[in-house]
Each structure stands twice: as structure tokens, then as C-alpha cells.
Amino acid sequence: MAVSLCAEPFDPWLTLAQHAASLRKGDHGACASFIGTMRDTNLGDAVQSLTLEHYPEMTQHYLESLTDQAVNRWQLNHSLIIHRYGQILPGDTIVLIAAWSAHRAEAFEACRYMIEELKARAPFWKKEITQNGERWLHDAPSS
Amino acid sequence: MAVSLCAEPFDPWLTLAQHAASLRKGDHGACASFIGTMRDTNLGDAVQSLTLEHYPEMTQHYLESLTDQAVNRWQLNHSLIIHRYGQILPGDTIVLIAAWSAHRAEAFEACRYMIEELKARAPFWKKEITQNGERWLHDAPSS
Amino acid sequence: MQLNVKFFASLAEQTGTRQMTLRGTHLSNVLEVWNQATAEKPLPQNTLCAINCVHASFKDPVHDGDEVAFFPPVTGG
């Protein structure tokens, strides 16, 4: 089980490949993964970059407890949560979630649970930088 | 949108990375993927290998129509279905499914839909080779 | 009338046939194709069929030149 906060761009597929390679072959039958990526438009505006603020001590603590919740609820061989913070550009991976299990239902449900809970509760805040200036996403009308 | 049948082992993460790299940066905000992998035990028995028979003309046709169904139902930037056939060893990837979309709900739903439909309807048949001989999985009690 | 008939997986083993061509006899639906192709072998429970690579039911009509396939429940993925 791994949780990581990341200030620099990372390659989500390479990261997934490395984690998959670290698992014993033949143990898991399923891996469900989710990658959230920065888009270059939002709410009809071109977005040049994103500043992702977070509450470092709480983020780490929250994501670890989220992992524990998933592990307690589903039989997982491995799980992964990686989240960027700081300056982010279009095309950058913002979040990577993955769950390995014997069977697909557990892998899918754990992966979906972790991203939905993270979106609802993890202390991150996005500020978009557009041609018209900056805006906090939590102040913007939801899409 | 891509469908591929594969006689040889392939690296699912490298394949995903290549497809992701072929997409325009900033267009998609979400990628949900599923990888099904051969386990070395099933129904309490050690499994040495698997022979995956299929109906080649129908498989290709079926997987293309499955892609069409997903594309008609969800807004996808890209989708991917890759399935092995032939001789398969523990740890080998059997199936890879991925869906890229602007938002996560569509990516997750399309990915889950494609794997569930594939499991229920795509013309593949697994024969397990164990120490006690061979067995068709469709004759085995379901796990 | 000519039909191309295929059997897969355990059905190919049970019938001892992977592929055969039926010629001459008029057959109106998939079930009649099964009966003719297998010399009236009992149809194993849960057997599925396809006409020209599309899932079908045993009552579906067949036409000259069709490929009719029989197979057990699928277990891919």
C-alpha cells in the first residue's frame, strides 16, 4: 500500500508498471486504475496552469487513512494513491489511484471509492490561471 | 479507438503509455483502466498455464461493436481493448481495457461496461492446465 | 442450401468436430442446424450460438451461405 505527494511531474504509467512489477506474479487477477489529468479548458475558458495548494500534514494523514479504509473493506493485494501539488500544466497527471485484487469487482470498487472520497474530502484546492486572471475552483460554478 | 487480439505476451503499462502519448495533451481529464492478469491458483488448485481459445472472426467483430456501443453511450476521447489468446502463463496480462474521457464518471462507467460485456459475451474460452490435468473453465464450478 | 458450421472449446471436443459444411438439406433455424450437424446429439445446457459472427438464438432463421457457430458459455477476460 503506498501513498505519495508529489511536487514534480511524474509518469503515471511508469509508476504503475513499477508497482505492478513489485508484486508477486500470479497473486492478483485484477488491477483497476484511475488517472486524473489537467485539461486545458474548464468552464468554457482556456486554462494556462493550475496551482494546487494543500494542507501537507493533513493530506498525508488523510490519504493514509483512506488507504486503510479501502484495505479494510476490500481484499487488496496492493493500492496506490499519488497526488501532485504545486504548479501544474495541461496534460500533467494530477492524481493516480490504483487497486490490485484477486477479482475485478473488488479492484474496481476500491479504486472508485478512493477517488470519490479523495475528491470529496482530501484537503487540496485548485486555483486556475486563465487569460482573465486567477480563480479558485471552489468559488467557480461547478461543472 | 483501438481493438487488438494478441498471441504473444504484451506489457499493459507500456501499451497504455503509448496510447496516452498519442492523445492531444489537455483534451482528456480522466483515464480509467482495467488489467486482467492470470493467477496461479483457481478454485483451490495450482494452475500451471491456460489455453485461451477464441473464435477469431467473431472476436474481432464483437470487440469492435462493443467499442462502438461504449462510444455511443459515453463521451470518450479514446478507448482500448486488448485481449490475449493462445498459451498464457501466470502473471501474463489476459485483457486490457481503458477509456479516456473529459470526466471521471464517463471513463469509469465505460471501462466497467466494456469489461463486464466482454466477460459475458466475447467468444473466448479458458482451459486450465493443472497438475490434475486439463479443465475447461466453463465446466468448472464458478468462483 | 449450404451452411458453414463451427464448434468451439468443449463442444468441439464433445462433437469431435471443429468445422463442417452442411449441403443440400433445407434447414430453417439454428436448432435444426445443430440437429443435422450433430446427428441429433442432445444440446448441452447453456450452449450458445452465433450466425455470421453475431450472437443469435436457436430459433433464429438461417440462410444459404450462413456461418453458424455453437459454443459453451464464454470465459474470457
Next chain:
Amino acid sequence: MQLNVKFFASLAEQTGTRQMTLRGTHLSNVLEVWNQATAEKPLPQNTLCAINCVHASFKDPVHDGDEVAFFPPVTGG
């Protein structure tokens, strides 16, 4: 009583403060911490809070040495 108070994102901008220490006054719950720390600024709708890095509600009690954080709805992922 000593409390460490933090504000994040738009709340840090609105209050002009990211971090402050409250000393001396006895405060019994999170809402009282807000009022003291912001000199009774109105609480923006949907403001969230945490005590010692765990989600909390505004009625939750605070204790000497606690870190109390205020932040707008989260938008990560």
C-alpha cells in the same frame, strides 16, 4: 490555552492570514476559535474545519495544543 490556527486557499486570502497562534483565552469549540481568530468575521458558507488534521465540525471541542484549520470545499483529484 494555546491553539495553532491555519487558513487555506481562498480563506487564507480573505483573512490575510495563513497561520496564527491563539494564546490565553479559553475557547471551547471550533466556532469560537473562528470568531476569535478572525475578530468575528462572518463564516463563509461551506467552510470546513479540521482539528489536528482530522475533519471536524464547528461544534467539536478544542483542547490546549490543538491545531485548528479552516478551509473552503476541497477541489483536488
